[in-house]
Amino acid sequence: KAGVTQTPRYLIKTRGQQVTLSCSPISGHRSVSWYQQTPGQGLQFLFEYFSETQRNKGNFPGRFSGRQFSNSRSEMNVSTLELGDSALYLCASRPSTVLTDTQYFGPGTRLTVL
Amino acid sequence: DQQVKQNSPSLSVQEGRISILNCDYTNSMFDYFLWYKKYPAEGPTFLISISSIKDKNEDGRFTVFLNKSAKHLSLHIVPSQPGDSAVYFCAAKNAGNMLTFGGGTRLMVKP
Numbered sequence: 001k002a003g004v005t006q007t008p009r010y011l012i013k014t015r016g017q018q019v020t021l022s023c024s025p026i027s028g029h030r031s032v033s034w035y036q037q038t039p040g041q042g043l044q045f046l047f048e049y050f051s052e053t054q055r056n057k058g059n060f061p062g063r064f065s066g067r068q069f070s071n072s073r074s075e076m077n078v079s080t081l082e083l084g085d086s087a088l089y090l091c092a093s094r095p096s097t098v099l100t101d102t103q104y105f106g107p108g109t110r111l112t113v114l
Numbered sequence: 115d116q117q118v119k120q121n122s123p124s125l126s127v128q129e130g131r132i133s134i135l136n137c138d139y140t141n142s143m144f145d146y147f148l149w150y151k152k153y154p155a156e157g158p159t160f161l162i163s164i165s166s167i168k169d170k171n172e173d174g175r176f177t178v179f180l181n182k183s184a185k186h187l188s189l190h191i192v193p194s195q196p197g198d199s200a201v202y203f204c205a206a207k208n209a210g211n212m213l214t215f216g217g218g219t220r221l222m223v224k225p
Contacts, residue, residue: 004157033213043158043203043215056212090157097211099146100165105157 002027004093004106012112018079021109025072025093031055032074033103034066037088046089049074050097078111086113117141118206120216127223133191135219137204140185144206144214149178149189152201152218161202162189194223 005024013019025032033056034046045058049068068074072093078085088110092103118139127133135149145166150158164171164178164187171178177190187204204216 035213035215042217043205045212045214048212056210058212092157092213099207099209099211100163102148102160102163103213104160105150107155107157110155 004091004104006089006091006106006109008109009107010110010112012114013081014114015081015083017081018077019081019111021076021078021089021091021111023074023076023091023093023106025074025091026104029093029095029104030072031094031097031101032068032072033092033094034074034076035090035092036060037090037108038086043090046076048097055097081113083113086111116217117144118204118214118216120202120204120219122219123217124220124222127194127221129196129223129225130193133189133194133198133221133223135189135191135202135204135221137187137189137216138185139187139206141206141208141214142185143208145209146207147178147180147187148205148207148213149176150203150205150215151198152203158203191221194221196223196225199223 031050033048048056052068066076088108090108092105094101148163149161152158201218205213
């Protein structure tokens with residue numbers, strides 16, 4: 001099976017712009033989660049989608065939003081970019097939302113905000 | 115408030131010896147624990163997990179130990195190999211199913 005894929009792998013934007021990141025989960029996986037990794041804060045949970053519905057949301061401002069399509073692919077949007085949004089954005093998929101289901105991560109999208 | 119902590123930012127071990135990575139948590143509602151390995155410019159790779167009803171889980175060279183009373187988790191790698199050099203994250207889940215990660219420990223295995 002192909003792994004989790006994320007596009008683009010690298011992005012450079014300027015403050016005030018908006019950005020959309022894409023994630024294709026492993027085939028058959030219906031849950032997609034997004035995480036932000038920064039040197040100072042580590043890996044932080046953004047949100048999780050299952051069957052096109054947001055199930056969980058982390059402690060991030062409303063500028064961070066997401067959605068999931070019927071084929072389980074997910075997009076994450078960040079509006080009005082700030083310098084502090086520079087980070088590695090990771091997407092993870094799993095078959096369902098059972099506690100013991102393991103999340104498998106994609107390679108991430110490296111976002112740089114200038 | 116960091117609910118999952120990895121107090122050692124780095125660890126250096128000789129090839130062939132044991133690597134022990136530690137993790138502490140504060141939330142007693144965590145039910146499931148995982149270890150991930152991460153290389154630069156890649157996403158974390160799942161290594162091993164353990165349910166809160168167990169105290170040990172083994173998979174090849176990797177063993178995870180859970181001490182619920184101490185709210186402490188550890189990952190043992192025996193024997194350590196240079197290819198094990200990476201950043202290791204412990205993570206915990208509660209019934210809400212969100213993964214909460216520790217800050218990571220950089221393991222360096224010297225040949």
